Amino acid sequence: MLYYTKLYIYVLWKGRDPMAIRFNEVTDEVVQALQAIVGEKYVKTDEEYRTKYQTDEEGNSYFFHKPEVVVFPKTTEEVAAIVCLANKKLIPITPRSAGTGVACGAIPIYHGIVLALERMNKIITLDAENMYAVCQTGVLTGVLQEEARKHGLLYAGDPSSSESCQLGGNVASNAGGNKAVKYGTTRHQIYSLKVVTPTGDIVTVGGRLAKCSTGLCLEQLIAGSEGILGVITEVTVRLKPLPPYNFNMVCVFEKDDDAFALPNKILKAGIDPTSIEYMDKEALQMTCKFLDMTMPHVQEGCSYVIVTVETFDEDELDRKMAVLCDLAENNGSIDEFEADKRIWKLRKQFAEAARNIDIMYQAEDFVVPLDKIHDITGQLPELRQKYDLYCVTVAHIGDGNIHVLPLNHRGLSPEAWHEKIQAFHRDLFPRVYALGGKMSGEHGIGYKKRDDFIRCTSKEEVQLIRAIKKAWDPNGIMNPGKIIPLEEA
Amino acid sequence: MLYYTKLYIYVLWKGRDPMAIRFNEVTDEVVQALQAIVGEKYVKTDEEYRTKYQTDEEGNSYFFHKPEVVVFPKTTEEVAAIVCLANKKLIPITPRSAGTGVACGAIPIYHGIVLALERMNKIITLDAENMYAVCQTGVLTGVLQEEARKHGLLYAGDPSSSESCQLGGNVASNAGGNKAVKYGTTRHQIYSLKVVTPTGDIVTVGGRLAKCSTGLCLEQLIAGSEGILGVITEVTVRLKPLPPYNFNMVCVFEKDDDAFALPNKILKAGIDPTSIEYMDKEALQMTCKFLDMTMPHVQEGCSYVIVTVETFDEDELDRKMAVLCDLAENNGSIDEFEADKRIWKLRKQFAEAARNIDIMYQAEDFVVPLDKIHDITGQLPELRQKYDLYCVTVAHIGDGNIHVLPLNHRGLSPEAWHEKIQAFHRDLFPRVYALGGKMSGEHGIGYKKRDDFIRCTSKEEVQLIRAIKKAWDPNGIMNPGKIIPLEEA
Numbered sequence: 001m002l003y004y005t006k007l008y009i010y011v012l013w014k015g016r017d018p019m020a021i022r023f024n025e026v027t028d029e030v031v032q033a034l035q036a037i038v039g040e041k042y043v044k045t046d047e048e049y050r051t052k053y054q055t056d057e058e059g060n061s062y063f064f065h066k067p068e069v070v071v072f073p074k075t076t077e078e079v080a081a082i083v084c085l086a087n088k089k090l091i092p093i094t095p096r097s098a099g100t101g102v103a104c105g106a107i108p109i110y111h112g113i114v115l116a117l118e119r120m121n122k123i124i125t126l127d128a129e130n131m132y133a134v135c136q137t138g139v140l141t142g143v144l145q146e147e148a149r150k151h152g153l154l155y156a157g158d159p160s161s162s163e164s165c166q167l168g169g170n171v172a173s174n175a176g177g178n179k180a181v182k183y184g185t186t187r188h189q190i191y192s193l194k195v196v197t198p199t200g201d202i203v204t205v206g207g208r209l210a211k212c213s214t215g216l217c218l219e220q221l222i223a224g225s226e227g228i229l230g231v232i233t234e235v236t237v238r239l240k241p242l243p244p245y246n247f248n249m250v251c252v253f254e255k256d257d258d259a260f261a262l263p264n265k266i267l268k269a270g271i272d273p274t275s276i277e278y279m280d281k282e283a284l285q286m287t288c289k290f291l292d293m294t295m296p297h298v299q300e301g302c303s304y305v306i307v308t309v310e311t312f313d314e315d316e317l318d319r320k321m322a323v324l325c326d327l328a329e330n331n332g333s334i335d336e337f338e339a340d341k342r343i344w345k346l347r348k349q350f351a352e353a354a355r356n357i358d359i360m361y362q363a364e365d366f367v368v369p370l371d372k373i374h375d376i377t378g379q380l381p382e383l384r385q386k387y388d389l390y391c392v393t394v395a396h397i398g399d400g401n402i403h404v405l406p407l408n409h410r411g412l413s414p415e416a417w418h419e420k421i422q423a424f425h426r427d428l429f430p431r432v433y434a435l436g437g438k439m440s441g442e443h444g445i446g447y448k449k450r451d452d453f454i455r456c457t458s459k460e461e462v463q464l465i466r467a468i469k470k471a472w473d474p475n476g477i478m479n480p481g482k483i484i485p486l487e488e489a
Numbered sequence: 490m491l492y493y494t495k496l497y498i499y500v501l502w503k504g505r506d507p508m509a510i511r512f513n514e515v516t517d518e519v520v521q522a523l524q525a526i527v528g529e530k531y532v533k534t535d536e537e538y539r540t541k542y543q544t545d546e547e548g549n550s551y552f553f554h555k556p557e558v559v560v561f562p563k564t565t566e567e568v569a570a571i572v573c574l575a576n577k578k579l580i581p582i583t584p585r586s587a588g589t590g591v592a593c594g595a596i597p598i599y600h601g602i603v604l605a606l607e608r609m610n611k612i613i614t615l616d617a618e619n620m621y622a623v624c625q626t627g628v629l630t631g632v633l634q635e636e637a638r639k640h641g642l643l644y645a646g647d648p649s650s651s652e653s654c655q656l657g658g659n660v661a662s663n664a665g666g667n668k669a670v671k672y673g674t675t676r677h678q679i680y681s682l683k684v685v686t687p688t689g690d691i692v693t694v695g696g697r698l699a700k701c702s703t704g705l706c707l708e709q710l711i712a713g714s715e716g717i718l719g720v721i722t723e724v725t726v727r728l729k730p731l732p733p734y735n736f737n738m739v740c741v742f743e744k745d746d747d748a749f750a751l752p753n754k755i756l757k758a759g760i761d762p763t764s765i766e767y768m769d770k771e772a773l774q775m776t777c778k779f780l781d782m783t784m785p786h787v788q789e790g791c792s793y794v795i796v797t798v799e800t801f802d803e804d805e806l807d808r809k810m811a812v813l814c815d816l817a818e819n820n821g822s823i824d825e826f827e828a829d830k831r832i833w834k835l836r837k838q839f840a841e842a843a844r845n846i847d848i849m850y851q852a853e854d855f856v857v858p859l860d861k862i863h864d865i866t867g868q869l870p871e872l873r874q875k876y877d878l879y880c881v882t883v884a885h886i887g888d889g890n891i892h893v894l895p896l897n898h899r900g901l902s903p904e905a906w907h908e909k910i911q912a913f914h915r916d917l918f919p920r921v922y923a924l925g926g927k928m929s930g931e932h933g934i935g936y937k938k939r940d941d942f943i944r945c946t947s948k949e950e951v952q953l954i955r956a957i958k959k960a961w962d963p964n965g966i967m968n969p970g971k972i973i974p975l976e977e978a
Contacts (some may be wrong), residue, residue, distance in 0.1 A: 215929035220709035270801030312759030399699035471960035
């Protein structure tokens with residue numbers, strides 16, 4: 001009887017997911033134990049904190065879940081002690097760095113502990129001579145970029161949110177961004193990771209090595225695992241020499257299929273671009289209107305492809321620019337001009353402009369092979385009409401990574417908007433996968449796309465993921481319910 | 490009584506490792522089942538085959554173990570059927586592509602089945618327009634390189650054994666080689682893998698995508714896992730545009746610390762070299778003698794650093810060559826000359842020259858941070874003397890990857906040579922790890938360095954590896970005893 005009552009109370013209290021009954025509540029005793037680890041000041045149970053940490057970048061209240069406690073550790077050892085405690089007490093832990101993710105990866109869907117890593121914000125080492133940095137997980141990506149730049153070096157991870165996001169979250173979601181064509185995504189910047197495992201061990205994986213065939217490549221398994229395999233507390237990253245010369249060129253297209261065909265031609269010509277970005281006419285018009293700007297060819301309904309090239313030599317830059325101009329003109333570009341500050345303002349303020357229409361918008365980030373971009377974007381008008389969506393599109397087209405943003409222009413309720421997006425996804429993602437694509441190029445799966453992920457991924461692959469998760473996290477406490485559900489359906 | 494007798498016979502028959510009792514023998518019934526899967530012709534139990542497949546590139550008979558049966562499947566489905574059978578019957582499987590590995594990774598140390606993948610040698614697709622190829626696991630690396638070249642493309646994986654090694658083995662060991670400074674190792678060439686799991690499922694992981702944050706990065710976990718997590722049957726690789734211009738320059742050094750300091754300076758200057766190779770005076774003198782060649786400065790006891798640069802533009806090449814010359818001259822190089830065919834002959838025939846002294850030689854391939862190369866090589870004279878070793882050294886110094894080759898110049902017996910190398914490793918590897926290095930940069934751990942690996946790796950990391958292995962391969966049949974022992978000590 002007691003058992004059933006307890007079960008009933010849990011289910012009632014924990015909300016939607018009866019799986020939550022596997023977890024225990026954060027009791028006063030647990031709070032005291034947490035205070036003993038990090039100090040009273042850094043354990044927060046008041047409503048203000050519980051509300052602040054109920055979401056990350058997500059704007060739809062449908063997804064919000066309050067933590068029972070927010071803890072702010074300062075060291076790897078403190079993190080390990082917290083994880084040990086949570087593992088012993090069966091309390092879920094949600095690691096969080098800046099909370100700039102858009103997949104609900106840092107939302108504590110089973111409540112429990114939010115592990116806020118923002119105090120771990122030191123660059124421990126920046127060795128300019130040997131081109132690497134050792135950073136705590138909560139270092140702001142933009143700060144690392146700036147510190148590297150001061151030494152004539154480049155940290156090549158460059159998510160659009162670099163001003164506000166943190167390195168640990170970048171690694172956990174394998175963040176992409178604007179320099180991925182040349183330098184790869186965050187996983188490609190990693191030498192090694194210090195990690196607290198779900199059972200509370202501290203382990204360093206990888207090494208400051210240009211190559212390695214020593215054991216399993218655990219650092220690449222953990223990178224992009226969205227916190228389900230442990231808490232990243234320290235990251236050693238590669239730095240690269242900063243190319244002193246660069247140009248940014250806008251190529252203007254009337255026809256999108258011409259725009260989408262350009263990246264492959266650029267890559268084959270050996271131009272080695274740093275980035276190839278795209279903004280469609282709706283994105284340009286919306287952002288120009290938001291910023292009250294006028295830009296060439298925008299009113300005519302053209303789209304932009306913005307190409308960045310960096311070199312160590314000025315002649316090389318000039319030559320590459322000439323090759324690029326020829327390529328663009330021979331492939332449908334009606335105008336080319338230098339991308340000045342206005343362009344970057346447009347690109348960076350685009351999300352703000354979208355948010356201005358409604359805080360609830362869906363940032364898709366599916367990715368397809370470069371030769372399939374037009375095949376998928378060509379299907380979008382049909383989908384927009386079918387689901388009555390107003391969409392704007394920007395894309396890292398050098399990577400095949402497309403940000404279609406359906407905007408809540410009808411002002412639907414959180415539930416209704418969520419349902420509409422669910423229906424859109426059930427239609428969109430099978431089309432993406434049929435072209436050899438996947439649903440996330442850089443945002444991750446988190447909680448938001450978990451059911452879509454299960455639906456679109458082979459059961460064999462899901463089994464392999466689940467097997468690792470269970471083997472490393474037998475109690476399932478570490479960011480539970482992200483990427484895959486807690487238990488098999 | 491029957492049980493104990495059976496146990497005794499097993500232990501006696503299986504040899505050194507009593508763990509082998511977990512496995513069953515290959516019975517006539519199993520042989521017939523294998524014949525039913527691949528055809529009678531492709532199941533070999535005769536002594537000739539058992540002897541041929543008792544080793545890979547390993548020359549020391551101490552490591553040899555005969556398989557009970559060698560099976561030659563033609564398709565992924567046949568591989569899956571064989572693995573299902575082995576998993577059900579508890580028979581160990583050792584996957585093998587070309588058998589060119591030097592870590593005893595393809596030696597069937599628990600006997601059982603050798604899965605010889607050499608018939609799976611088709612390039613299924615080579616799409617020049619979109620720069621990728623889909624290859625069966627047994628495609629010769631050199632064939633893929635050549636086919637790509639015909640289309641003006643580059644397959645950038647380039648182990649020294651490219652003429653004889655196969656793609657699946659390259660992926661399994663994360664083979665490195667000569668182009669890794671610019672293009673990375675084999676793992677960096679991979680888009681996706683088709684794999685047969687240890688329980689016989691067929692799964693495709695990864696995708697033909699420039700970036701991805703969708704689920705766990707299983708393709709990078711499997712790459713470099715040396716067959717303990719499954720059988721790679723198909724590999725989709727990136728191809729790159731082939732740079733039309735290149736130079737190869739030899740810089741001659743009297744002092745090794747000058748030679749070792751050069752790579753970092755080259756990298757920082759933005760020269761973006763394809764490779765930076767090194768041969769020490771002993772390696773040069775041994776190979777020149779073997780080939781009856783005379784080369785500049787070799788008799789004076791100098792070492793060579795060989796730098797390759799590739800570009801898409803002739804002017805760029807000239808400029809980079811000038812920068813490199815200045816760098817070399819300002820940093821201790823006493824002479825520079827073009828690396829013509831003689832140099833590549835030297836480099837490629839070096840292993841042959843070593844083998845000419847004795848078939849048993851130990852190819853070390855430890856890797857250290859670039860700034861630690863001199864710190865470790867500086868300790869080698871002491872170690873050579875201590876263990877009475879005659880060593881020659883070549884190195885991918887652009888990667889910090891050092892091939893010190895102790896040669897069996899005293900003609901020791903297999904057991905005595907093995908013991909000497911074991912003692913050497915117990916002394917050498919802790920020094921490598923103390924500098925932030927690891928024991929293998931490109932060869933892998935296999936069976937040969939397994940005990941060293943356990944000794945030098947944190948118990949937490951070993952636990953994580955073991956947890957994945959057990960979760961994916963509950964019966965432990967897939968290349969058992971490689972990287973980690975079958976059971977905890």
